[in-house]
Amino acid sequence: MNTKTVIIGGGPAGLTAAYELNKFGKSSVILEADQQVGGISKTVNYKGNRFDIGGHRFFSKVPYINQVWGEILKEDLLTCGRLSRILYKNHFFDYPLKPLNALTGLGLQEAIAVVLSYAKTKVWHWGIEPDDNFEQWMIHRFGYKLYEIFFKTYTEKVWGIPCTNISADWASQRIKNFSLLEAIRNAFSNSGKHRDGEIITTIIDQFQYPRLGPGMMWEHCQRFLEQNNSPTLLGEWATSIVHHNNQVLEVITKDKSGNKTSFSGDQFISSMPLRELIMCMNPIPPKHVLDAARQLRYRDYLTVVLVIDREDIFPDNWIYIHTPKVKLGRIQNYKNWSKDMVKNPRYTTLGLEYFLWEKDEEWNWPEERLIELGIRECTEIGIIKPAEVVEGTVVRMKKAYPVYDLNYTENLEIIKKYLGSFKNLQTVGRNGLHRYNNQDHSMLTGIYAARNIMGSKYDVWSVNTEKDYIEEGEVSTPTTMERMTPLSMAQLLSLGECARVVLDGL
Ligand SMILES: Cc1cc2nc3c(=O)[nH]c(=O)nc-3n(C[C@H](O)[C@H](O)[C@H](O)COP(=O)(O)OP(=O)(O)OC[C@H]3O[C@@H](n4cnc5c(N)ncnc54)[C@H](O)[C@@H]3O)c2cc1C
Structure with missing residues (x-):
């Protein structure tokens, strides 16, 4: 399959890059490993009950980002009060x-x-x-x-x-x-x-929130792009980035059945985690680059969702649980984000957020055991009674957080230098830049990358959602590397x- 721009990842960064390219009349193909778009900002649908990975507020100081959200979702973008x-x-x-x-x-x-x-x-x-x-x-x-x-x-x-x-x-x-x-x-x-x-x-x-959760934004975006000749191919894992003479030539993907497909192009944008990207480079990078990539760490994340037979439990959108005796970190109440997130208005759905490492024992616990843990902890802190729980489910999200440990900047510099030698490869987004960010930052990096393909010269690594006030067709370019200050x-x-x-x- 021959396309001009090949984009790895159908999360906010990858989809927005394609959306921006479309504004310039350029098509692209988006390769997404998951069976749905949105990445960490997807919405999971469990028997008609919808929930986020965490809770995703749509808030940006960048006018163009707000404009894009409005263009994609129109009246389905609600204004939500926060508690x-x-x-x-x-x-x-x-x-x-x-x-x-x-x-x-x-x-x-x-x-x-x-x-x-x-x-x-x-x-x-x-x-x-x-x-x-x-x-x-x-x-x-x-x-x-x-x-x-x-x-x-x-x-x-x-x-x-x-x-x-x-x-x-x-x-x-x-x-x-x-x-x-x-x-x-x-x-x-x-x-x-x-x-x-x-x-x-x-x-x-106050913030904005799609009526059916953040995934609604990205599913609409996917549909729009599809109608405009920029398809998202689901279930396609990028496993090899073939390059020669500082030019990427093709991305090879594997689907669930192990079938391989090659996608060649002139330009490549990647939002996959940097550690994986480096491991996929073919030929492999020098040893010091591989070592730096291996040291990048990511925190994994798991939500236990409980459907509770009670109309009102608490008025907050979410509650931080500082109580040290429970592992639970935060509780989301999806109904308080948008009433349409819950199928039966008589019920409330709670998202119990657990922050883990993939290697932790709990990560591999069966669903029933995790639901049991959630019910026990929620009862212990006085939020629910066990008899009120109708049912539950579990969603795991690997690499939800790029970790800022004491060595990450050094490792990142090495990787940046190596990637900087490629003429037609840009990395964008949260794990693509190892940058702890919100959707607007990811989107902005996608927009910059798209405009670079159209001839601009933005430093995607230095995108700052506090300082970059971009409007359609005009972007203020940071000239020096700045640390992002959300x-x-x-x-x-x-x-x-x-x-x-x-x-x-x-
Ligand atoms: C708990 C939590 C709460 C949050 N709350 C908010 C909030 O309130 N507001 C907000 O704006 N942001 C919030 N965020 C941040 C937001 O989720 C991210 O900024 C955003 O999703 C990043 O978008 P992205 O496209 O850069 O990356 P991702 O969302 O990670 O998307 C990357 C995509 O690439 C795909 N991919 C990875 N590897 C490959 C591969 N090898 N081949 C093909 N595809 C691949 C993934 O499946 C994924 O779909 C929150 C994050 C977390 C963890």
């Missing part, structure tokens, strides 16, 4: 934290401990110890106690490694220069505004906002 709280030691903490609610929840003793621990940090540590990992970065700004309550347990549940082994990049990328004093000042002032006067709530307290300091004016930024992305 989410933190459950810690049987108390629901408002989110963002409110002083009175936080004080009652923590109790006077723990509240005093928070302040003393912050004072201790200020006097003894800050400025002496380097911020060389996530834990130190957080302690230096919030004190140990507050960090322990609101960040440590949950962050370690998500990443599965001690916070001392997580790069400080992770915190600085998301929070920047923020401290407890500033947090308290803003929590009390309760202005709802940033220092520069920008209102926070409209940005984060939310700027200007957005972080209360402690709750700060917690939000760290927790939301997880």
Whole structure:
């Protein structure tokens, strides 16, 4: 099969690249390993009940991304109000934290401990110890106690490694220069505004959401592309990237039955995980590149979905579970995202989120055992009664999170340099750039890659959804490598906002 542009992966990045190429009248072929499109942003349909991998808010500061979402889904894109709280030691903490609610929840003793621990940090540590990992970065700004309550347990549940082994990049990328004093000042002032006067709530307290979940967006996009001569071929695993003289010549895929197909083209875009991409290069890359790729790590993710015979369980879209005694990290309530996500309005569907490594014992547990675990833990924290559970199912998502460990930047640099030598291969998206991102970032990288094929010269690695305000036909190009900052300091004016930024992305 001969096509001009071959795209690996039918997630937001790959599909948006094809969508943008279509705007220039260029067709492409998208090779998707899964049996449906959307990648991590797909929607799973279980007997008419729909659920996400997590919960996918559609929110972007980039006007062109909002335009594309509108073009694809039109009136099926709902505006959704947000409510989410933190459950810690049987108390629901408002989110963002409110002083009175936080004080009652923590109790006077723990509240005093928070302040003393912050004072201790200020006097003894800050400025002496380097911020060389996530834990130190957080302690230096919030004190140990507050960090322990609101960040440590949950962050370690998500990443599965001690916070001392997580790069400080992770915190600085998301929070920047923020401290407890500033947090308290803003929590009390309760202005709802940033220092520069920008209102926070409209940005984060409302988001858009497709009526039938995020997958609806990507299925519509797939259909549109299909009608415009850019098909997505499902069940096609890219297993070999054949190249010669710094040019990719073809991608070879394998289907479920082991049948191989070759796709040749002039241009290639890949959103498959970087580690796999490097392993698929044929001829194989030099040893130091292979070694760097092998060291990239990914956190895996599993959802236990329970159908509960109760109309209303809690009002939140999701609840963070900071309680250390359960493995459960977060609970989604899909009905509160869109009522059409649940088949029978008498029921509620809950998504219990577990963050695991593929090698963990639980990852391979049979479905019944995982459902049992979910029911037990949800009962333990007082959310449901076992007798209310009608049925359940389990969905696993490998490589849901690219891990920012202490070596990832070094490894990434080596891989980038190697991939940079190819004239017609671009990598895009979350795992394609090993970048912890949201859909809008993935989409933007796909758009840049498509425009590069049309003659532009964007650095896809430096896409920044805070700074790139692209409109149709015009894109501001970052000239230097910038670290992505999904939310700027200007957005972080209360402690709750700060917690939000760290927790939301997880
Ligand atoms: C729990 C959770 C919650 C999230 N919440 C939000 C949110 O609220 N809002 C938001 O905007 N974003 C959210 N995200 C992030 C969002 O899911 C990703 O940013 C987005 O899906 C990335 O798109 P992508 O196309 O880059 O990658 P992916 O979604 O990973 O898509 C890549 C595609 O490539 C395919 N593929 C991989 N290898 C191969 C191969 N060898 N051959 C062929 N195909 C292959 C995969 O099957 C997949 O379909 C969340 C992520 C998680 C894990």
